Amino acid sequence: MRDQSRSRQELLTLAIAALGSVGFVFLRLFVAAKGELSRFVVAGSRWTGPANHYLHHFLNSGYDGQFYWRLAADPFNIGLAPLFGTPLDHALRDNRIFYPVVSWALSLGQPRWVSVGLVVANVLALLGLTYLAIRVCREVNRAPYWALMVLLVPGLIGSLSRDLTEIFSALLVAGGILALRKERYWLVALSWSLAGLTRETNILAAVCLGVVSFYELIRRKRSISWRDVAWVIPGVVFALWQVIAYQTLKSFPLVSSSGTGDLGWPLLGFFHGAAKWLPSTQLHVVAKAALYSIETSVTVILLVLAWRKRQQFNVVERLVIASFSLLFICETQRGWQVPFDNRYATVPLVLIWIGLLRGSQDRELRKYLWVAPLVLVTILWRVVVI
Secondary structure, X not given: OHHHHHHHHHHHHHHHHHHHHHHXXXXXXXXXXXXXXXXXXOEEOOOOOOOOOOOOEEOOOOOOHHHHHHHHHOOOOOOOOOEOOEOOOOHHHHHOOHHHHHHHHHOOOOHHHHHHHHHHHHHHHHHHHHHHHHHHHHHOOOOHHHHXXXXXXXXXXXXXXXXXXXXXXXXXXXXXXXHHHOOOHHHHHHHHHHHHOOOHHHHHHHHHHHHHHHHHHHOOOOOOOHHHHHHHHHHHHHHHHHHHHHHHHOOOHHHOOOOOOOEOOOOHHHHHHHHHXXXXXXXXXXXXXXXXXXXXXXXXXXXXXXXXXXXXXXXXXXXXXXXXXXHHHOEOHHHHOOOOOOHHHHHHHHHHHHHHHHHOOHHHHHHHOOHHHHHHHHHHHHHHOO
């Protein structure tokens, strides 16, 4: 009977996550997007021409979602040339093929349904992430409702809002971390291989495990084993995709750039970017700055908690969290030129929540619930602003 009761609670937790996600999508659809789902893509007139009658066109440069739409419309066409009036801005986008492939499959290969497929894929990924958190709660005999805390990450909301890759990244990296704890090395290899094909920076998870494994091998703390599959296979898959893409692009996607660069010295990009929008008196910029301050507070709080609770994470997890956090603070001015939703910190924040769910007492977790009202501000913002 107790198992049946827990199963019902877990199903109810998933139902709450599903209703919350779908409810948010519909609110955003009918408020910010004015009933037009293709607005989620944020296709700008600079990159998306009139020939693409499947998308709403904004009179600006648009956002990353337009390029994921382009790949999802035909993932077998990875060239830079326009497809339905939308080109790829640079070959780096082809590193991020997995989310478009899933969206393409959900849209049954029909371009007119791709805008739906992109949203549905992210909602399903959110449910997958919730399920992983439920599994963690089950392992430590915690009520499954606590699993919903893993969704208290601003970048997840931003990703769902604009058809971006952060939800899939968090799901696949976290899935690999949990599988590694269970010593299911082939599952780790699969999860991190797909993570590397979702966003190129995700391959860092396999690199971190490789560094730890190599250290253990040279210090003779262990011999070569099936554990090494977990970091070797993702590296091989990632390299193989680079070679496959090269046949079409005549360049490797990993070394492609938009010309401005994505990484620099820690925090330097932030100071340069903030210098442009902090002095602004424009209402929309001031509002974004206020929202950004709230989201940054959430990020800093969780990073500090992770440091204080670092014993709850094993050495690989600590290295992964540190590496992804370093990427976040090394974002260049291009990423900080306007206040944004900290979506680059999504993966480490999700891993931190999972670690806290695993190792904290309920009374400690209750202390962290005050983060929820801060994240609610982000949800409300995304409901009313494209």
